[in-house]
Amino acid sequence: MNRIFVCNNLSKKYGRSMALRNVNMELEENVIYGLLGRNGAGKTTLLNIISGSIFADTGEIEVAGKLIGHGGIPRELCYVREKSYFYGNARVVEILEMASAFHENWDWDYARELMKTFHLDGNKKIKHLSRGMESTVGNIIGLASRAPLTIFDEPVLGLDVLMRERFYQALMNDYALYPRTILFSTHLIDEIATVAEKVYIMEAGKILLHEEVENLQARSHLLRGPSGYLDAFAQGKRVIYRESYGSGGGIAVLFDTITEQEKQEAVRSGISFDELSLQKLFAYLAEGGLDSDKG
Amino acid sequence: MTRAKMAAQVKAHFLVIRLFLFIVTGIACLTLLINGVLYTLVDTSSNTTVSSGNIFCILLIVMAIIVPTVSFKKLINLGATRTEYHWGAVGFYAIWAAGIAAFNVLWLGLEEHVINDYIRTYNILDIFHWNDFGYIGNLLYQFAAYMMAVSLFHFLFSGVRNYIGWIIGALLIAAIPVSLSIESLRDKVADGFSFLLFNDVLWEGLALNLALACLFVMGSWLYTRKRAL
Numbered sequence: 001m002n003r004i005f006v007c008n009n010l011s012k013k014y015g016r017s018m019a020l021r022n023v024n025m026e027l028e029e030n031v032i033y034g035l036l037g038r039n040g041a042g043k044t045t046l047l048n049i050i051s052g053s054i055f056a057d058t059g060e061i062e063v064a065g066k067l068i069g070h071g072g073i074p075r076e077l078c079y080v081r082e083k084s085y086f087y088g089n090a091r092v093v094e095i096l097e098m099a100s101a102f103h104e105n106w107d108w109d110y111a112r113e114l115m116k117t118f119h120l121d122g123n124k125k126i127k128h129l130s131r132g133m134e135s136t137v138g139n140i141i142g143l144a145s146r147a148p149l150t151i152f153d154e155p156v157l158g159l160d161v162l163m164r165e166r167f168y169q170a171l172m173n174d175y176a177l178y179p180r181t182i183l184f185s186t187h188l189i190d191e192i193a194t195v196a197e198k199v200y201i202m203e204a205g206k207i208l209l210h211e212e213v214e215n216l217q218a219r220s221h222l223l224r225g226p227s228g229y230l231d232a233f234a235q236g237k238r239v240i241y242r243e244s245y246g247s248g249g250g251i252a253v254l255f256d257t258i259t260e261q262e263k264q265e266a267v268r269s270g271i272s273f274d275e276l277s278l279q280k281l282f283a284y285l286a287e288g289g290l291d292s293d294k295g
Numbered sequence: 296m297t298r299a300k301m302a303a304q305v306k307a308h309f310l311v312i313r314l315f316l317f318i319v320t321g322i323a324c325l326t327l328l329i330n331g332v333l334y335t336l337v338d339t340s341s342n343t344t345v346s347s348g349n350i351f352c353i354l355l356i357v358m359a360i361i362v363p364t365v366s367f368k369k370l371i372n373l374g375a376t377r378t379e380y381h382w383g384a385v386g387f388y389a390i391w392a393a394g395i396a397a398f399n400v401l402w403l404g405l406e407e408h409v410i411n412d413y414i415r416t417y418n419i420l421d422i423f424h425w426n427d428f429g430y431i432g433n434l435l436y437q438f439a440a441y442m443m444a445v446s447l448f449h450f451l452f453s454g455v456r457n458y459i460g461w462i463i464g465a466l467l468i469a470a471i472p473v474s475l476s477i478e479s480l481r482d483k484v485a486d487g488f489s490f491l492l493f494n495d496v497l498w499e500g501l502a503l504n505l506a507l508a509c510l511f512v513m514g515s516w517l518y519t520r521k522r523a524l
């Protein structure tokens with residue numbers, strides 16, 4: 001598969017603290033990615049560097065095969081920021097008109113359709129919009145721009161459940177018709193689990209994990225059972241979280257491949273397997289990381 | 296840059312200066328109104344006031360401060376590149392500089408034939424003798440001088456987030472009192488300003504103003520290309 005975006009050894013320092021540490025990332029064409037990480041993990045810094053908003057101290061960025069020079073903003077990119085800097089006294093439709101001039105694949109019919117879907121009054125001034133509606137304006141720009149590489153930073157911030165659902169639905173419908181690379185950065189991990197095909201997990205300025213969502217879910221296991229059996233079963237496997245209870249029982253979170261035979265044996269020893277959501281897996285990963293392997 | 300991109304930027308910049316346009320128009324109208332009222336109540340024929348048309352030149356300085364400080368971040372957020380923003384801003388200034396120059400030529404005509412019968416006014420077109428070059432010459436000289444001034448302010452305010460920008464700004468501010476306090480420098484500075492704004496030769500005045508404008512535009516690009524959001 002062709003790559004729309006590649007970055008190598010991106011590092012960024014703010015004063016004495018390292019916001020990014022030699023980050024390498026590759027985004028394939030026509031794939032939806034999730035970028036997950038705790039607050040301060042470096043997600044927004046990475047996205048700001050990708051979009052040319054700020055500059056990396058080291059490293060290089062390539063978009064659609066072209067090296068992006070210092071101060072360059074990739075033409076193929078549409079970046080919907082978490083904090084929008086719209087003109088407060090502009091009407092919604094004026095903001096969309098201005099944005100349309102800078103995105104060559106802009107689809108006006110689709111933009112109008114989205115305004116209807118999200119009940120957005122085009123004549124309303126930006127300064128009179130709620131936080132959720134302001135996010136929606138950004139999301140409409142992101143969707144209607146149909147940029148080959150679209151980045152959303154916390155796109156559903158301030159949106160209620162219904163509007164979030166509508167956003168994901170609109171995105172998936174349009175993605176089916178016009179495939180492109182989309183990168184989401186969000187805290188609502190389980191919501192993007194149904195949308196994203198691959199995820200990057202960041203922690204302390206580094207890429208902790210890069211995996212297909214399907215594999216991630218297939219390799220994540222929450223085990224409950226007697227501590228002794230749990231430890232024996234986890235031997236040689238990647239344990240990302242382990243907790244023992246006073247009663248002699250405990251839980252273990254494994255990130256590894258478990259065969260059906262291994263599973264049956266474990267069940268016979270009194271170990272039960274629970275489903276682990278992406279959100280939970282992320283929480284355990286962020287807590288223990290992949291360095292805490294005990295196997 | 297395409298016409299659509301330029302139009303989008305003109306609209307975007309206009310949104311941030313619109314309030315100031317209303318304020319400046321209000322000041323100009325109020326000045327005219329107060330002078331008119333005073334003329335009818337008391338004899339003000341010996342008083343001289345600033346031309347209402349010239350007041351609009353303030354708007355050029357205001358926009359050169361607001362565009363780099365407010366509009367840069369907003370336009371990049373909408374998808375403009377730094378290059379598009381930079382040349383869009385220069386284009387926006389050029390449109391307004393030309394518009395205000397044309398307005399001042401028309402206003403001078405109005406002043407000479409109507410307003411000055413009642414109120415005496417100072418007009419920069421007379422003060423700098425730009426009017427001596429005829430309509431076209433007057434327009435061109437004004438345009439060049441306005442572009443020079445606007446580019447200077449755009450340059451200074453594009454560098455507010457850059458330590459070099461602060462140093463250059465401080466040096467320019469310090470240069471004024473220093474040059475005025477040293478006699479030998481004072482004459483040279485006066486000669487320089489005279490050559491720049493009171494030049495008797497149209498092409499010399501135009502060339503110097505436009506050369507300085509180009510220099511400031513290039514300088515502001517050096518800031519813009521390294522400017523973070």
